[in-house]
Every structure is written in structure tokens, then in C-alpha cells.
Amino acid sequence: MEGQFAMAVHALQLLLEWHRLLILVLGVVIGLAIGCMPGLGGVVALAVLIPFTYNLDAPTSFALLLGVAAVTTTSDLIPAVLFGVPGTVGAAATVIDGHAMARRGEAGRAFGAGFVSAAVGGIFGALVLALAVPLLQPLMLAIGSPELLAFSIFGLSMVATLSGRAPLKGLTAAGVGLMISMIGSGTQTGTLRWTFDWLYLFDGVPLIPVTLGLFALPELADMAINRRKIASGAIAEVNLSSQWEGVRDVYRNWWLVLKCSALGTALGVVPGIGSAVIDWIVYGYAVRTEKNPERFGTGDVRGVIAPESSNNAKEGGHLVPTIAFGVPAGASMTLLLGAFLLHGLTPGPDMLTKNLDITYSIIWSLTIAHVLGTAICLVGARQLARFAEMRHAILLPMVMPIVFVATFQATRSWGDLYFLLFFGIVGWIMKRFAWPRPPMVLGFVLGPIFERYLFLSNEIYGASWMLRPVVIGIAILIAWALYRPLGGTVVRLVHEFRHLSREHLKLNGKAIFTLFLIALIVAALITSSGWPEIEQIVPRTACWAALIVATLNLITEIFGADQAATTVAGHGHALEEKSDLPMGVIVRRAVEFFGWLIGLVALAALIGFIPAIGVFVVIYMGIGFREPLPRAIVFGAAMTLFCYALFDRGLSVPWPQAVLGDWVPALRDASGLM
Amino acid sequence: MRKSHRFFAAACVSAFALIAAVPVRAADVASFYKGRTVQVMIGFSAGGGYDIYARTLARYMGKHIPGNPTMVPQNMPGAGTLKVANYIYSVAPKDGTVIGTFARGIPMEKLLGRTVGQQFDATKFTWIGSVTDEPSVCVFWAASGIKTWQDMKTKPWKVGGSGVTSDLDIYANVLRNMFHLPGRLITGFPGGTEVLLSMQRREVDGRCGWSWSSLLSRDKHLMDQKLVTIPLQLGLEANPDIPGVPLVIDQTNDPKEKAALRMIFSRQVMARPFAAPPNLPPDRTKALRDAFDATMKDPDFLAEMKKLDLEVRPQSGLKVEQLVKEVYAYPPDVVKIATDAIKVAK
Missing domain, CATH: 3.40.190.150 (Bordetella uptake gene, domain 1)
Structure with missing residues (x-):
């Protein structure tokens, strides 16, 4: 133990040498900037920076990489609060209460609470990692496939809480999310499930288009529909004293912060469970355990504190299997493992003996990065809050291209954009009709983990996997998580079905959307009937379950009394847009908005991505929003330059070949952009 | 002096010839x-x-x-x-x-x-x-009792795989099908490192398909501490660094089966x-x-x-x-x- 302490001090001294500290600060700044940009997260930042670490020594490299990786989930709060658009996949849950607070003029308080709980969570995760160092190996050996399976079921059980008052819709969404996650090559026989011979789908639908589609586009669409500033008083209000109020909120809710940090760290250990679901699971957990749960969703600061603390804590958890066994717990850790190899480091026992100083320097980097990140955010928040003051006519043309290219760089395929649009439209309709969206993400992310470990557990242990102590412990937790929401659900459903009547018969937009989902599920059932049995089990079970629940939902929609009473926003999804616009205007503006996006995709195919952004911004501002043309041109040029610098120079995205490049090859050769 | 002159001239000529010989291309x-x-x-x-x-x-x-x-x-x-x-x-x-x-x-x-x-x-x-x-090998956790090719042929065992198109699965299936081995393949692990972790937990006994170089560079301690055994090499030629471990190609005398094995394991070259x-x-x-x-x-x-x-x-x-x-x-x-x-x- 004494040796370990000395090693920890030595590692800190290493890290505090000025050049390493400088690199760490640089990493933090890059990480913060990337976290602010919707769609870009730690994975992108690491992929870009790893090649630059070739010539750095190991502690310096990890200072840079962890500096970046740690803080993207700190600054992702900023667009989430200001615009309701999550900065990374991990900030979707923060949007609900954080954005509601901003609209009430409490952006500063949300910032203060969010940044500080992020730092506390991050330090908590690092501390757990530090304390766990001597135990890492036995800890990981105690967690086998059955335990991982139990964790994923625990995550799925949060669907009950996150469905709020719309349990049928929530379960349908979770089932559909699970079905979508089964697209791709099956793990057991390699059967290509629902890929329709489209190469893009062999690896499954990527996470980024799903989360950005479900959570970012609907907010942007509503911005385009309502055409008003997000918060007029926001900037006046974001200052140190309003943020201090948020800091005090963290202090007042210290027990919640600790619980959520612990849960975030624990979930972070499980390979595959990343920030896209950790925030929702912890949010659901907070709703389930806190007093006055009905206040969540209305701008309750606890709804910011819970996901923010857990999401930064998870990094410490992620590092446990990575360092101890070289098993990456998430996409960012896969990249970090690459950096280990690059520096001749072998994850495993060496990291706990011979290279213990590196391990501790990783832990220190993580800690210092979190503190630095939060400090910079607290100081800079006032400047960034100015963005919320902008008019929609300027904000939308600036944010849309970033979301658009950020999605494309996920796997660099056109498929990313098609799915972004698809999930954007679906997400917007879900938001309008008060369908909870988080269950869909939970089903989508946890589905493959569930399937994988279900088969492995059964193959290795037979049915006896259910009797392992940790599994039983988690099962009790699951029962407790399900008990209350399930009871309430049954009562509500019985009530609803008692009031069905032929007199209410109607076929409105809501019913048509449910019918669309049912058609999708039936099509999925038909196309999957020929698969080998073992590949059918999970996806088709999800299909049947979703089909039954969706049909019940359809019945309540067609024969139910007016649903005004039942569609009040429950926990886990944003408040329904309260707009006094007539339905016709809303639909027309929504069609226009998605029309513009489709136009952007088509334009990119025609003249290349970067030129398309310039043209799009000018037309969208000039014609779409009738801004003065000179202003539109200035903004168009600025956005083109910005996207060129970031995506072409910075991320060296290989651009797909555009039609114009085929016609005029000279242009392609000269610019490299088409 | 003359000699060196002559040498210089010869060198010039041959250098020129060299330049000329390399096509203008x-x-x-x-x-x-x-x-x-x-x-x-x-x-x-x-x-x-x-x-x-x-x-x-x-x-x-x-x-x-x-x-x-x-x-x-x-x-x-x-x-x-x-x-x-x-x-x-x-x-x-x-x-x-x-x-x-x-x-x-x-x-x-x-x-x-x-x-x-x-x-x-x-x-x-x-x-x-x-x-x-990159010669590849079958590696078993020593405690599983699978030490030799003979053990693989006679005792029951379980190896981990990571999806049907992965080398781990292909190699395990080939061994079981062609040599009628009493083993099982448990597939669906995310990758080789997860299989190794599962071996350490004693959930599976081993993995067939582990590149010799990465075994050496990343997990040599397992061999040093005799925690693992290597009953079989997978490749086209025996690697001199792995003495005494039989090569998969040599385990059949049927020329067609040999050719089929060559086809499958050629990817290691x-x-x-x-x-x-x-x-x-x-x-x-x-x-x-x-x-x-x-x-x-x-x-x-x-x-x-x-x-x-x-x-x-x-x-x-x-x-x-x-x-x-x-x-x-x-x-x-x-x-x-x-x-x-x-x-x-x-």
C-alpha cells in the first residue's frame, strides 16, 4: 500500500511538469470545444489525436487523450441547456430539465449545477479507479457473462420508469429500438438480419444518427416551427451568482450526486453500456428514488445533476476493464487501447506492477482534467450563453450543417444521413404525440448486449446462471425498480380500457403513426421468418412484444376517450411544445424544415459536402428566412470556412464523390472536396 | 593511377548503363x-x-x-x-x-x-x-487439463469464439469438423481479449486462433507462469520458435484434406x-x-x-x-x- 501511495505521488509529480500540464490543458480545451458541437464526442476527438501521440512519451500522451476524453461530457451540457440539443450522445437526458430551466430563465443555475456535478462525478470515478487498483483483477474476474446480462436487464427495466404515463407507448418504443439494434450480422451464425444486402447495415445502425435524429432534430424542427428565441433573459442571467445557486444545489443534493456517480461508475464497467444510456438509466433511477418525482421534467435541477454526475463518473468505470484486462468498455476505450499498444504498454498485470506509474498518471489526468474542464466552463459559460440570444434565422443555418456533417463522419456513409432524417422525422412525431423517446434508445443500445450475454450465459452455465449471487442481487434491484411503476401502469391501463367506447371512434394522426409502427413490425416479422432459429429468438420476441403492446395502444387511440388527460408529459421526455400555432402551420413548417434537410443531402450529393454547406446556408437564410442577402452570404462563407477547417483539415473526413466532381474532374482534383 | 582511372571509367560506363537500363518509365x-x-x-x-x-x-x-x-x-x-x-x-x-x-x-x-x-x-x-x-496457435488454460493434441482429440473442451466469420470460429469449426474432436465452440464474445478473460474465469477452456506474435508481445507472462498450454499450431509451416507443438496441416494424410487445410490457413501467411x-x-x-x-x-x-x-x-x-x-x-x-x-x- 505504501508503495502504491509513493507511486501515486510520483505519477502526480510527473504530470505536474509544465509541458505535460500544458498538453493536458490543451487536451481539455479541445475536448470542451468538441463536446459543445452536437454529434461530436470523445470518440472523434481520440481518433484524431491518437496519431499525434506517436512522438510523445506515455504519460504525456495519456494526459492529452484523457484530457480530451474526460471533458466532452462536461461541455455537452451547454447546447443541451441552451438549445435543447445534446452536445454528445450522453447529454440527451440533461436536455429535459436543463432546457426547461433555461426557458424559465435559469440557464445559469443549470450550468452551475451541471458543471460542478460533472466534476464531482468525474473525480468520484477516478477515485474509485484509484482505490480499486489493487482489486482490479479479482473484481473483473467476478463479473462474468451472467452478471453482464443482469446489468443489461437492469438497464432495460428502466424503460418502465422512463415511459412515464405512457407505458404502452414506452414499451412499443423500447421494442422497436431493440428490433432496430438487431439489424446487422447475427453473432451466432452470422445470418444477415434485416440488412437487405445493403453493406452499410452489416454492422448495424450506428448510434450517432439514432441519437441525433431522436433528440437533436426534433428540437431544431420545433425551433423552426415556433420561430422564437430560446430564452430572452438567458444571458442577463448567466453570471457567477446565478451559477453559484447551481453549485449550492449540488451541495444540497450531495447524496443524489454520490448515488448517481456510483451508479455511473458501476455501469461504466460493463462493456457496451456507454453514455448514451447511462444518462437515461440514472435519470430513471433518480425519478424512481427521489422525493416529489412529479417535478422531474419541469425544470428540476436534480434532473441535471443526476445525468451529469453519472456521465462523467463512467470514465473511471470504463477504465477498469481496459487497464486490468485490455477489454474495452466502450468505443472511446477501444481507441485508448490502441494508444496503449502504440506506447508498448500491455493492459493487464503489468499495468498494476511494472507500469503502475502510468496507471496512476492516467488517474491523475482524469481528475485534473475534470477540475480544469469545469473551471473553464464556469468562467466561459456567460460568453457561450450569448448563442441562445440569437434568432432562429441565424441559429438554425449554423447548427444544422454541423449536425449534418457530424453525423456523416460517424461511419462516413450516406446511410448515416438517411437514418438521421428517418429518426429525425420519427423523433419529431414522437415528441408531438407525447411518445417517450428514451425507451427507444435503451432498447437500441442494450439489445445487442442483452442478446450476446443471454446466449453466452446459457451456453456456459445453462439455467444455473440465474443463481449466481451478483445476479440475484441485481434481480432484487430490478424487481424494486419495476414494482411501483408496474403497479401504477396496471391501474392506469385498467382505467383506460374501461372507458373505451365505440362512441369515441376516430382515426387521427396519433393512430396513423401507431399504425405505421405496426406495419413496420409486421414487415419485420415477415422478413425474419426464414432465419436460423437461434438468430430469431431475441429479435422476434421483441417484435411480438412490440406488436401486442402497439396494438393495445392503437385500441386506446381509436376507441379511447380524448387523451388530453393521459398524454401529459410524463417523466423521461421533454415537455410537449406549448404553442398556440394552428395545426396546419405546424405541419407545413415541419414539412418545410425536413424538406430543407433533404435538400441539403441532395445538394451534398450534387456538389460535395463543404460547397453544399455554403450554398445551403445562403439559401436557407436568404430565402427560407428572408434575411438580407449580404448577411446570408457572410454567414454562408463563415460556415463553409469553419466546416472546412474542422472536418476537412481537422478530422480529414474522406468526402464521397459528388456528381459535379464526375462532370468536372478538374474541380475534384483541385479541391479534393467533391 | 592508371588502374584507378580505368576503374573510374568503368564505373562511369556501368553507372551510365544502369541509368540507361532503367527504362525512361x-x-x-x-x-x-x-x-x-x-x-x-x-x-x-x-x-x-x-x-x-x-x-x-x-x-x-x-x-x-x-x-x-x-x-x-x-x-x-x-x-x-x-x-x-x-x-x-x-x-x-x-x-x-x-x-x-x-x-x-x-x-x-x-x-x-x-x-x-x-x-x-x-x-x-x-x-x-x-x-x-503470423503463425497462429490453439491456447488452453492449463487448469483445463488440455495439454496436447492428443488431449484435444480425447477430452471434452470448450473454446470461445467471436462471431461466425472470425478466425476464432472458423478455426474451431474446422478442427471439430475435420478431426471429429469432442470440443464445443461458444461464440458471441466481442473479441479475443474477452475470450481470454473468460478463460481466466474458467468459463471456457481455451481459444483456437491466437496469433503467436501478439501472444508473445502482450501475454507472455501467461506462458512464463505456465498458466496456459499450446497443443496445436495453426498455419502452413511449423514455426521453429514453437518447438514440439504439432502443426495442423500434418494431422491428416489425405492430400485433399491437406489442400483444404492449406486453403483455410493460408490467411496466416x-x-x-x-x-x-x-x-x-x-x-x-x-x-x-x-x-x-x-x-x-x-x-x-x-x-x-x-x-x-x-x-x-x-x-x-x-x-x-x-x-x-x-x-x-x-x-x-x-x-x-x-x-x-x-x-x-x-
């Missing part, structure tokens, strides 16, 4: 590559084994190509590297400005009956070479393959292959690879090309034995 190649960039497409995400091989190659190979183009590595992961193989074969310009790397098993997939999504003919790639060959699009101008093919071979002898490159603990046992482009062609020329009955052997056995 070389100058063409140099002027083509001068100031250009050559993209190195990597079918994996940043940080993996293939990625490090490709990035290190890219850093040194440029200066061995006439005209010294800049080599720019670029990741294009997707569909188990099918995406990048298709890209190199049919989309990338066929002028020598794109080379790339993909999973070593990809060229044989079609032969083994998996054709979905493939838009290439493996024999027609312009093969540049493979940085190393081209362990880190690099290829360019088909139908390159011949002078550029030669330039790229020569540059690859020269890089493999470049002391700076070798020092870097040693620092990174990565093996270099270069296989020339020509050798890889011949191997792929040889394998694709096998008669249908051998192919059938091979495709039957890789089928999932339950």
Missing part, C-alpha cells in the same frame, strides 16, 4: 508521384493491430517510392472490412494513389461460400505485400496484407512493390517496429498474389471439403 513514375499524396485506406478503426501496421508503414514507405509522395493513412471501417475492400477494388482511382489493408480472411471469403456484399475478385487485386506472416486496385499501370505496380520491399529492409522502419513490439517477416506482393491464385485454383472437391469444414458444427 522510372522518371515517369517519379514525376507522377512527385507532390502527390498516396492514401493508405485502413479497414479498421484507429488503434487496432492492423491500424498500427498501416500507419507505421505509411510513415516510412513514401520515401522509397520514386518522387517521394506523402502517404496519408485514413480509416474506413465497416462490414468487417468488406467496405474498404470494395472501395479499393472498384471506387478508388486505379493510378497507384491508393493502397489499403483489410482483414486477412477477406480474400478467401468468397471461396468459402460467403459472397454477400462482395464486389471484388481477390485474385485481381494488385497485391503490394504483407508486412508479416498474409497476416497484414496491403493491396492496391486492380489494373494499375505496370510501372507503378513495380514501384509500389519495390518500395514496400525496401521499406521492409529500412533500418528506421525496423527499429520503430521493434519499439512497438510488432513482428516483421515480410511476404512480397508477388508471393501473396501467387498464394491467392493458388488457393483459387483448387479443384471443386477440395473447395467442398473446406467449405464443409468451416460450417458451424453444433
